Amino acid sequence: GQQLNQSPQSMFIQEGEDVSMNCTSSSIFNTWLWYKQDPGEGPVLLIALYKAGELTSNGRLTAQFGITRKDSFLNISASIPSDVGIYFCAGLQSGGSNYKLTFGKGTLLTVNP
Amino acid sequence: DAGITQSPRHKVTETGTPVTLRCHQTENHRYMYWYRQDPGHGLRLIHYSYGVKDTDKGEVSDGYSVSRSKTEDFLLTLESATSSQTSVYFCAISNLAGASNTQYFGPGTRLTVL
Numbered sequence: 001g002q003q004l005n006q007s008p009q010s011m012f013i014q015e016g017e018d019v020s021m022n023c024t025s026s027s028i029f030n031t032w033l034w035y036k037q038d039p040g041e042g043p044v045l046l047i048a049l050y051k052a053g054e055l056t057s058n059g060r061l062t063a064q065f066g067i068t069r070k071d072s073f074l075n076i077s078a079s080i081p082s083d084v085g086i087y088f089c090a091g092l093q094s095g096g097s098n099y100k101l102t103f104g105k106g107t108l109l110t111v112n113p
Numbered sequence: 114d115a116g117i118t119q120s121p122r123h124k125v126t127e128t129g130t131p132v133t134l135r136c137h138q139t140e141n142h143r144y145m146y147w148y149r150q151d152p153g154h155g156l157r158l159i160h161y162s163y164g165v166k167d168t169d170k171g172e173v174s175d176g177y178s179v180s181r182s183k184t185e186d187f188l189l190t191l192e193s194a195t196s197s198q199t200s201v202y203f204c205a206i207s208n209l210a211g212a213s214n215t216q217y218f219g220p221g222t223r224l225t226v227l
Contacts, residue, residue: 033215042117042203042218043156088155092214100171101216105155 006089006104014112019076021087021107029091032065032072033101037086046087047074079111116140117219119204125225132191134222136204138184145187146205146216147171147179149198156203162187194226 006023013019023032031050035043047058049065049072056063062075072089089104116139126132136145146161148171158171160179168179176198180188191198204219 031214035218040221042220045215045217048215090156090216100158100161101214103156105153 004089004091004102004104006107008107009105010108010110012110012112013079015079015081017079019079019083019109020073021089022071022073023089023091023104024071025091025102026070027093028069029072029093029102030069031092032063033090033092034061034063034072034074035088035090037088037106039085043088076109079109081111081113084109084111117204117206117217119202119219119222121222122220123223125227126194127227128195129193132194132224132226134189134202134204134224136187136189136219138187138204138206140206140208140217141184142206142208143184144207144214144216145181146207147177147187147189148203148205149173149200150203150221151200159189159202194224196226198224199226200224 004023004025033048034046036046037043046061047056047063052065052069053067054065060077064073086106086108088106090101092101118137120135144163147159148156150156157173159173159177160171162168162181178190202222205216207214207216
């Protein structure tokens with residue numbers, strides 16, 4: 001299947017720092033989703049993006065749908081300890097089955113107080 | 114949070130035994146999915162359903178079957194469990210196809226096959 005390249009794989013930052021992560025693909029996607037997963041729990045949807053170029057915020061989180069439709073970015077400003085977790089991107093491709101998301105392998109974020 | 118429950122939350126079983134995992138939703142969403150999550154592989158789609166009694170295979174469907182007799186329930190069955198099926202299994206739901214297919218996940222079932 002199609003692959004999403006998510007980077008970085010892991011990040012170790014100090015509380016208060018800003019964080020950036022991204023997902024790229026060689027294929028075009030018409031929807032990008034960002035999820036966060038805490039240990040022992042299911043992924044929780046953070047932000048959904050539906051249009052190329054779209055920039056959407058959710059509190060300290062901002063995500064962008066790349067203009068080429070082949071990438072997406074997630075930024076977290078002024079990180080806090082509860083931001084710790086794994087962040088996943090997911091994309092929905094144009095054409096074919098409209099039900100299947102493709103997931104990145106995740107970015108593990110550690111925030112040092 | 115979307116009303117999704119999974120049962121059991123944890124299960125330990127032996128190789129060769131049948132196992133059924135249940136996903137129950139209270140959102141009346143049309144689409145339901147089963148994923149497995151493994152280190153180094155992320156989330157991989159096993160099977161999905163686009164309506165009652167309408168199901169299709171995902172990318173890692175071998176060794177798994179599903180059934181959906183009611184809108185609210187989606188069952189995942191391992192007919193004869195193997196150690197390679199030790200994983201965390203997540204159910205997800207969504208209500209719209211196409212570009213608005215935003216999926217919401219359940220809390221997961223941790224399955225260990227000895």
